[in-house]
Amino acid sequence: MNINIICFGKMDDKNSLALLLNYQNKIKFYSKLNFVELKEEINLDLKSAQVKNEKLLEEKLNNFKNTTIILADIQGVDVTSEQLAKMIETNKDFQGANLTFIIGPSDGFSDEFKNKYPHKISFGKITLPHQLFRIILLEQIFRSFKIINHEKYHK
Numbered sequence: 760m761n762i763n764i765i766c767f768g769k770m771d772d773k774n775s776l777a778l779l780l781n782y783q784n785k786i787k788f789y790s791k792l793n794f795v796e797l798k799e800e801i802n803l804d805l806k807s808a809q810v811k812n813e814k815l816l817e818e819k820l821n822n823f824k825n826t827t828i829i830l831a832d833i834q835g836v837d838v839t840s841e842q843l844a845k846m847i848e849t850n851k852d853f854q855g856a857n858l859t860f861i862i863g864p865s866d867g868f869s870d871e872f873k874n875k876y877p878h879k880i881s882f883g884k885i886t887l888p889h890q891l892f893r894i895i896l897l898e899q900i901f902r903s904f905k906i907i908n909h910e911k912y913h914k
């Protein structure tokens with residue numbers, strides 16, 4: 760299976776980038792991983808920034824066929840690590856299937872945009888910075904593969 764992660768902005772902090780790359784490399788042992796960083800619009804009022812970011816994302820999504828899209832959304836369904844592992848495991852049984860996780864920009868997405876996507880997951884009701892969220896998501900994907908394969912991993 761392929762896992763796509765689409766997010767906004769470049770990770771410029773060296774230590775965070777090292778951590779991100781570390782998890783990317785670990786996940787590649789289990790799955791193809793395609794990491795896409797879109798240019799984030801920040802110098803506009805909230806509504807205009809959201810419109811631009813959402814348009815850019817939807818253009819990008821046209822290139823992703825045969826994929827289940829999962830939006831990371833604070834208001835989404837709270838998932839445990841085991842539930843996330845189940846989602847990944849269920850998906851990998853379909854030949855050629857892939858999962859696309861979307862992490863919003865710092866301004867988040869509009870409700871109209873979010874309503875287009877039925878699969879929304881939350882890692883709790885706290886607001887995490889989008890750059891930190893990508894590291895947490897990668898760690899949870901790696902943890903999922905450990906769970907799926909019944910491999911030992913620290914608790």
Ligand SMILES: C[S@@+](CC[C@H](N)C(=O)[O-])C[C@H]1O[C@@H](n2cnc3c(N)ncnc32)[C@H](O)[C@@H]1O
Pocket residue numbers: 830831832833861862863864865866867868880881882883884885886887888889892
């Ligand atoms: C800084 S947050 C955006 C905050 C914005 N006010 C909102 O409510 O969406 C940037 C992105 O990180 C992701 N994110 C942050 N915290 C999250 C959480 N607890 N659960 C799921 N996604 C989260 C979401 O994709 C969000 O769009």
